[in-house]
Structures are given as structure tokens and as C-alpha cells.
Amino acid sequence: MKKTILFFALFAALPAMAETKAESKKAANDPNRVICRTEQSTGSRLATQKRCLTAQQWADQKLIDRQVVERAQGGGWKNGGQ
Template sequence: MKLVQLVTALAVAAAVPSGAQTVDAPKPKPQRDPNRMICERIEELGSRLAARKVCMTAAQWAEQRRQDRDVVDRLQQSHCSGTGGEVC
């Protein structure tokens, strides 16, 4: 019985093309469409209940994030002179 199983396994292995035994290279991720619409619910500051729905393309959301990051960076890098009662 073991001989039959061995012969069967060898026959199956011989029937499989050698290229099929190799592992394929990972497929690259498909590029996401920058024009796809993304809607997010934005909560209004100062209210627990008020919110609005904002829809923009993926490219617009990326640009908005970049602009927000720039504003934060500028605020963190700005220096107050401490004269004239300025609040930092």
C-alpha cells in the first residue's frame, strides 16, 4: 500500500509544471483613485451634538491635512517677544 502512495505522489509531482511550484512575487497594491469622494462627519467645536458632513476628494483631504499640519508647525515655531502683553 505504501508503494502505491509513493508512486501516486511521484506521478502527481511530475505532472505539476516546475514553474507552478515557485512562489509568485507579491502583487503591487493598486493605486487609489485621488478623485474618489470621501465623506466625514466633523463635530462642531463647543457642542457635543452639532456636527456636519463634509465631502471632498481624497486629494482634497490630503491637501487639507497638509495645510493643517503647516498651520500647527508655524504656530509651534513662532516666538512671542513677551512685550506689550502678548499671549503666546
């Protein structure tokens, strides 16, 4: 009897669990969700800083960092041999 009740309780909870997974996928793709990361401070092994930005701001920062590195490395190949 207990197994039957437990089975029906789990069966009734399946739609709710499916909705939760769908909602979490939507939240993962939301560019306005806030993501916090801990970053080490330069010059110290112990000091850290917590930065909280939106997903879009993190993506923008990643693009800017990549551009800075490319400029520092010479900007890659250029046409005309200049």
C-alpha cells in the same frame, strides 16, 4: 448532487470575485473618489457637520493643517540660531 452543483457554482464565481477586488483596489487609489467625513462642531457635543471632499482635497487639507500647527509651534529648528 446538490453539493456538486454548489461547488461548480462557487468555482464559476471565483473570477468575478477576483475582478471585484481588483476594481476596489483601483478605486481606493483614485484621487478623485469622494470621501465623506462627519466632524464635530466646535462648542457643541451634539452638533456635527458632514464634509465631502475628494481624496486629493483631503490630502491637501491634511498638509495645510500640519503646516498651520508647525507655524503655531514656532516652525521647528532654524539655521543660524535666529
